[in-house]
Amino acid sequence: MTVNKTYLTIPQVSLNGQCMQNAPVAFLQSVDVQCITDLDAYQVQDRIFNMKIKNDALRGTVTPKVIYEDTFNLDKFITNTETILSIGSASRNVTVEEHYIFRWDNNTISEINVRIIRAEVNTNQKGILTQRFTVKFLSHNSGNEKESSGNPGYQLGKPVRALDTNRMDNITTLRLWQPAGRGLCTSASFRPILFGENALSGCLLEVGIDENCTQLRENTLEQLDSLVQATHVAMRGNSDYNDLSDDWLEIIRAEAPDSSADPAVDTANGTCLDVPAQLLIRILISDAGAVEGITQQEILGVETRFSSVNWQFQCGLTCEEKVNLFPVSAAVQFIKIPVQLPPPLTRFQMNFTEYDCNRNEVCWPRLLYPLTRYYQGEPYSQRVAQGLLLLSFFILAVLLSNPWARVGKA
Structure with a gap:
């Protein structure tokens, strides 16, 4: 709540999938949504930039720290573009992303950081604008990369923590695509896999009739592999990143298809067999006791598995020099294992x-x-x-x- 006794609001998705422009931000509730707006109907919203937020019941206030960034990759945010040129046409800034980080301590807000990403467009430009809004709550003494996902067990909706022991900067997370614009993999961003939430995401690859099958398999496999750039996952929500023996589990990877093995039938143009197209991430979880009456959950294991499809170029009466869109997808499934098996029959x-x-x-x-x-x-x-x-x-x-x-x- 602001000092003017109004709620801080950002666009959020309602239960029917529509974007509500002025939805209140709930305390300790993270948000990551995308909203689609017509450029003709776009209006600048004065949300938090000049506001003072109450931080406790003693009339304390916190002034947000706002950082502005500019982006020139309009294809990632604006689709169906059309520019009507006119004499003296000017440009304007539109907000494409807003990221809010609230630091809290003892049920009070101690710091607010806001990152605004803007893009410059022509005032007469028409199209569909895709905006992204995120809200993250961090404890006052934690860094962004080391924020725990529970203590000790995982909390529902918190990111699954992961490590990549093959890199120096080994802190990472399991991810899914968050497509924008045309839904192409080249312009898609990523979002973390959240504990306890089954999810499905995908993106599109552009392929031509003369596509090399080996290259296509390598491209799809590379896109799917980019989601699991990790070797271990944390068993608990507060496993120590600096101690691999502190309940870190190695990810079980099913044998990936060999992209270099080109079947003999891949001789016809526009046909490729056994192209990796789907990635299934299965995460086994279980209850692990309770702390102060709250059930604690932990991860027992993670497995990744690929599945392949046969691709054939789709065209009408004549196959012209155009591209098809090849979909790749990833699914996350959380499987709960009972703590104890039912007793056998006597x-x-x-x-x-x-x-x-x-x-x-x-x-x-x-x-x-x-x-x-x-x-x-x-x-x-x-x-x-x-x-x-x-x-x-x-x-x-x-x-x-x-x-x-x-x-x-x-």
């Missing part, structure tokens, strides 16, 4: 199934279930009265039976 349960309430309509072990507190079909007092009435009928029947009649005659 020999009595296997042999005497008439006593198994799950296999029979009549369940003798639960004969008195209606008289227990777990039964909610009727009031308890009514059930007790009915039970006593049945018991009285049973006693009366016993007294009037033949054995008691014989005792009376004797």
Whole structure:
């Protein structure tokens, strides 16, 4: 909340997939969204740049530190472009990305850093603008690259932490594509894989009818490999980056297809077999106890596996000198493993199934279930009265039976 008693807002995606331009930013809730706007309808939003944000209940304030950057790669953000030239046409700046970093300490905001990326366009230019907005909350004493994803277990929605022992700068993360514009892989950005969230992403490669199959396999494999530039993942949300023995798990990689092995049938133009097109990342997770009543989750293992498709150039009546779009995709699947397997059946349960309430309509072990507190079909007092009435009928029947009649005659 600002000092003017208004909420800090940024565009966010609603449940129906539409972008809400003035959605409040929730405390400790990270955001990473993309919104599409027509350049004709674009308006500059004065969100945080000249505002003062409250940091606690004692009327303290924090002034955001704003950094502006310029980009000249318009194809990454603007599609369906069309420029209507006119005499004296000027240019204007449009915001393509906004990144907010909030540092917090003891439920108060201590620092706000904002990075604004702008692009210069012609005032008469038309097209579709793709904007990206991110919000990240970091503890006051942590760096951007070493922010933990839980303590000790992973928190849902936090990035999966990873290491690449083959590099000097070994801190990394598992990633997915975040396409923009035409959805090409060359212009796609990346977003981290978040713990506990299954996801699917993809991008497009431009291929021609005379495409070399070996080169195509190498390109697709390179694009898929770029998502997992890591050798180990953290078992816990706070595993030490500087200590590989601190619960770091090696990523299990299924054998990647050999891009140099060119099948003999790849002789016809516009046809390639066994092209790597999909990457499946499976992450096994499990509960690992609780801290102060909060369940802690950890990663048990990570496996990557490729799958291939046969590609054929698509054209109409005549195959002209044009390009096709070849889709590559990646999927993340979190599989939860139970802490304990269900106990095996005993020999009595296997042999005497008439006593198994799950296999029979009549369940003798639960004969008195209606008289227990777990039964909610009727009031308890009514059930007790009915039970006593049945018991009285049973006693009366016993007294009037033949054995008691014989005792009376004797």
